[in-house]
Amino acid sequence: MIKLTLPVDEKMVRTLKVGDEISLNGRLVTGRDAVHAWLAKEKPQEIRDLLQNTMIYHCGPVVKKKGDSWEFVAAGPTTSIREEPYQSTIMKEYGLRGVIGKGGMGKNTLKTLQKIGAVYLHAIGGLATLIAESVVGVHTVIKLEEFGTPEALWVIDVKDFLTIVTMDSHGNSLHDTIFEKSNKRKQELLKKPFTL
Amino acid sequence: MPITKSFQDEALQAALLELIRQTSTQLPHDVIKAITMAKKAEKEGSTASQVLDAILRNIERAREKVTPICQDTGTNIYYVSLPIGMSMRRVEKAIREATREATRKAYLRPNAVDPLTGKNSGDNTGIMAPFITFVEWEKPAIEVRLMLKGGGCENVSIQYSLPDTSLKAGRDLDGVYKTVLDAVVKAQGRGCAPGILGIGIGGDRSSGMLLAKQQLFRKVDDENENPLLATLESRLLKDINSLGIGPMGFGGKTTALAVKIGVAHRLPASYFVSISYMCWADRRKTMHYTPEMVTYD
Ligand code: SF4
Numbered sequence: 001m002i003k004l005t006l007p008v009d010e011k012m013v014r015t016l017k018v019g020d021e022i023s024l025n026g027r028l029v030t031g032r033d034a035v036h037a038w039l040a041k042e043k044p045q046e047i048r049d050l051l052q053n054t055m056i057y058h059c060g061p062v063v064k065k066k067g068d069s070w071e072f073v074a075a076g077p078t079t080s081i082r083e084e085p086y087q088s089t090i091m092k093e094y095g096l097r098g099v100i101g102k103g104g105m106g107k108n109t110l111k112t113l114q115k116i117g118a119v120y121l122h123a124i125g126g127l128a129t130l131i132a133e134s135v136v137g138v139h140t141v142i143k144l145e146e147f148g149t150p151e152a153l154w155v156i157d158v159k160d161f162l163t164i165v166t167m168d169s170h171g172n173s174l175h176d177t178i179f180e181k182s183n184k185r186k187q188e189l190l191k192k193p194f195t196l
Numbered sequence: 197m198p199i200t201k202s203f204q205d206e207a208l209q210a211a212l213l214e215l216i217r218q219t220s221t222q223l224p225h226d227v228i229k230a231i232t233m234a235k236k237a238e239k240e241g242s243t244a245s246q247v248l249d250a251i252l253r254n255i256e257r258a259r260e261k262v263t264p265i266c267q268d269t270g271t272n273i274y275y276v277s278l279p280i281g282m283s284m285r286r287v288e289k290a291i292r293e294a295t296r297e298a299t300r301k302a303y304l305r306p307n308a309v310d311p312l313t314g315k316n317s318g319d320n321t322g323i324m325a326p327f328i329t330f331v332e333w334e335k336p337a338i339e340v341r342l343m344l345k346g347g348g349c350e351n352v353s354i355q356y357s358l359p360d361t362s363l364k365a366g367r368d369l370d371g372v373y374k375t376v377l378d379a380v381v382k383a384q385g386r387g388c389a390p391g392i393l394g395i396g397i398g399g400d401r402s403s404g405m406l407l408a409k410q411q412l413f414r415k416v417d418d419e420n421e422n423p424l425l426a427t428l429e430s431r432l433l434k435d436i437n438s439l440g441i442g443p444m445g446f447g448g449k450t451t452a453l454a455v456k457i458g459v460a461h462r463l464p465a466s467y468f469v470s471i472s473y474m475c476w477a478d479r480r481k482t483m484h485y486t487p488e489m490v491t492y493d
Pocket residue numbers: 076125126266267268269270345346347348349350386387388475476477
């Protein structure tokens with residue numbers, strides 16, 4: 001298990017390889033469809049500092065208000081591929097060092113990871129409660145009124161958030177490797193007809 | 197006194213709310229057992245074993261804190277058996293009310309979106325939502341089976357029409373076998389593997405899928421009554437788990453926890469294989485209701 005603390009620099013990120021288990025710490029931001037469209041189209045200035053050298057987590061959390069502060073109740077990852085049309089532009093534009101989500105992303109994102117020195121971290125799908133518990137602080141929230149709770153940009157601090165590197169900055173994708181292997185095994189199995 | 201007389205809408209609604217609460221926050225024992233066994237089968241310290249361990253811890257924490265196991269509380273699918281003479285409309289109304297209440301209590305996430313306007317109804321009710329199938333039975337009780345079927349795994353569910361030349365799959369059990377392996381390879385980890393496969397052979401495009409989903413109500417460790425299908429189920433499970441896709445698609449020995457197959461008569465012209473993929477968060481529960489006693493399993 002590698003302990004990774006955000007923000008992080010390019011050099012560190014380039015040492016990460018597909019298959020590495022990462023315990024993620026530090027500050028990151030959540031964002032799904034609305035946030036991606038907003039960042040790509042309107043290029044807001046005010047949040048550049050927040051995004052520089054950190055990562056964006058594809059997550060629409062369930063959040064509870066406690067007095068003046070917020071608490072994350074459920075925070076599992078959402079499917080990343082929906083952001084494929086925006087992801088490369090956003091990573092380059094804001095100097096992000098990675099993306100966290102589930103299901104992996106496409107060829108464009110993989111190319112960009114390689115080019116700028118960033119990674120795709122895969123969280124465990126369905127881990128609503130456990131991941132929410134690794135959110136130890138909610139720093140601030142942006143666009144809450146306009147986008148609503150799941151779609152807003154939450155700036156959070158995490159501790160020991162378990163993820164796996166499935167796309168690295170060397171052009172490798174665990175999704176491709178596993179697909180090829182399993183597909184080969186399938187071809188083998190299909191050669192033998194099923195009989196009782 | 198027949199149930200239709202002593203039956204009270206409020207009491208049924210409260211019992212249904214409890215059914216939703218349990219379904220969303222507690223995973224069935226047989227599923228937990230299967231995940232625990234899967235974890236033991238993986239090499240200690242491997243990624244697969246750590247992922248399964250985290251999943252088990254998440255299941256435990258959700259139960260303790262009474263929060264949804266996964267924040268995607270899915271499509272709400274109901275199968276209801278009614279005693280003779282019981283009004284379907286009354287039960288449907290109770291289900292819809294309980295659904296609204298469960299959403300207010302955050303056992304369910306608002307998950308019903310109008311495809312034309314993009315508007316979320318906010319309370320999980322809408323056109324065909326929740327999705328309810330009614331049947332009549334002999335017993336003087338109401339049985340309600342509920343399944344919460346997540347979007348990630350629904351998106352990798354698939355239907356084949358045999359013959360399929362690209363797979364060399366004909367209209368027989370060998371053809372079925374081939375399509376299932378193909379579906380699992382296509383899905384990879386995206387349905388939040390390890391999954392449970394509900395398979396319907398035959399029927400038409402809609403009844404076939406319904407049949408496939410019904411299979412998901414069977415316990416993970418039960419055995420098919422039909423020996424032919426039992427053999428196909430165990431062979432498929434073994435071969436799927438040799439594909440190496442593993443939990444979340446990170447690689448490993450456990451890609452599926454179970455394969456469950458049912459059959460329905462088909463048209464001479466059609467041969468459908470419908471495959472419903474259920475994620476590890478296999479949330480299902482059955483309520484047995486009489487005005488005197490309610491049990492959940
Ligand atoms: S597929 Fe299942 S476990 Fe995965 S996110 Fe959807 S509901 Fe949750």
